[in-house]
Amino acid sequence: MNKYYESSFTITMREGGVIQQTVWQDHAEDKTFHIKLDFDERHFPSRQSIALALLDLKSIMASTYGSVGTFDCAELDTLIAQFQDATNPPGFAEFMLTTLLKPARAEAVVGDLNAHFTRDYAKFGYNRAARFYWARTLRSLWPLLWRAICKAVKWGAIIDWVRWKVGL
Amino acid sequence: LSTAVLRIANFFSKREHMEQTLSTLEQHLLLAVIGLHPNAYGVSIQDHIKERTGREPSTGSIYASLDRLEEKGFIKSRQGEPTAERGGRRKIYFTITAPGQHALKASLQALDALSQGLAWKGAAI
Numbered sequence: 001m002n003k004y005y006e007s008s009f010t011i012t013m014r015e016g017g018v019i020q021q022t023v024w025q026d027h028a029e030d031k032t033f034h035i036k037l038d039f040d041e042r043h044f045p046s047r048q049s050i051a052l053a054l055l056d057l058k059s060i061m062a063s064t065y066g067s068v069g070t071f072d073c074a075e076l077d078t079l080i081a082q083f084q085d086a087t088n089p090p091g092f093a094e095f096m097l098t099t100l101l102k103p104a105r106a107e108a109v110v111g112d113l114n115a116h117f118t119r120d121y122a123k124f125g126y127n128r129a130a131r132f133y134w135a136r137t138l139r140s141l142w143p144l145l146w147r148a149i150c151k152a153v154k155w156g157a158i159i160d161w162v163r164w165k166v167g168l
Numbered sequence: 169l170s171t172a173v174l175r176i177a178n179f180f181s182k183r184e185h186m187e188q189t190l191s192t193l194e195q196h197l198l199l200a201v202i203g204l205h206p207n208a209y210g211v212s213i214q215d216h217i218k219e220r221t222g223r224e225p226s227t228g229s230i231y232a233s234l235d236r237l238e239e240k241g242f243i244k245s246r247q248g249e250p251t252a253e254r255g256g257r258r259k260i261y262f263t264i265t266a267p268g269q270h271a272l273k274a275s276l277q278a279l280d281a282l283s284q285g286l287a288w289k290g291a292a293i
Contacts, residue, residue: 101231104247104258104260105231105235105260107257107258108209108210108231108257108258108259108260109210109227109228109231110255110257111210111250111254111255111257111258111259112209112210112211112214112227112254113227114253114254114255114257115211115251115253115254116211116227118253118254119253136226136227139226139227139228140226140227140228140229140231141228142228143226143228143229143231143232144228144231144232146232147232147235147236
């Protein structure tokens with residue numbers, strides 16, 4: 001299908017690789033600008049890179065369409081915020097998980113929670129997905145905390161026994 | 169002295185026995201790891217268990233149990249690739265080891281032996 005308007009931009013990321021942005025409108029009366037972001041999986045962009053790429057796009061679009069007043073940047077702001085939220089788990093939850101687990105395990109657990117979030121986001125939208133994310137995180141904390149306590153108690157008992165034997 | 173030696177031997181044999189027994193969740197996890205091989209990681213294991221049993225264990229309890237199973241030498245793990253839907257975080261793939269298969273088999277056989285010949289009397293189902 002012929003598109004009324006199509007434009008591509010390339011943003012080079014700090015961590016290597018590029019984000020290819022394509023923006024289009026289907027027809028002249030189409031009030032929606034469709035945005036597609038493509039990136040190389042080997043250079044996965046951080047949330048900051050995605051947000052910067054979108055901000056960059058926003059300024060390009062604003063300078064192109066702002067003068068004729070047909071482009072509203074408010075939706076892009078929401079999109080940027082959602083991108084940041086979508087790839088950014090609540091900081092405190094992530095801190096708890098990284099305290100209780102080895103770094104590689106913490107990365108896998110946070111990744112699993114993010115995967116659930118992405119699925120829920122597509123199904124239920126941001127608000128419900130965020131609530132589910134918190135519920136899943138809180139449900140996950142207790143078993144990990146309990147395991148950390150058991151390990152600490154076990155090692156404490158062993159150290160006490162050695163101290164008692166050695167007479168320290 | 170002989171009593172003390174016997175007690176110590178008894179303690180270690182009991183401990184060894186405890187380390188070989190598996191909880192229900194551990195059984196489910198080992199079965200899922202075998203069923204999903206070579207694609208067994210946190211989310212796929214969770215989905216598999218939910219689909220087959222109707223219960224969804226939390227991500228935390230899955231990883232706490234997998235950690236325990238790895239310490240016992242029943243499974244081993246390797247780091248996987250990061251993906252977009254995971255926010256760029258890597259997966260950890262799990263595979264069962266020979267001792268793990270042995271422990272699972274023994275655990276399932278014990279359940280089989282206990283449930284064999286039951287008449288299911290005493291309560292209406």
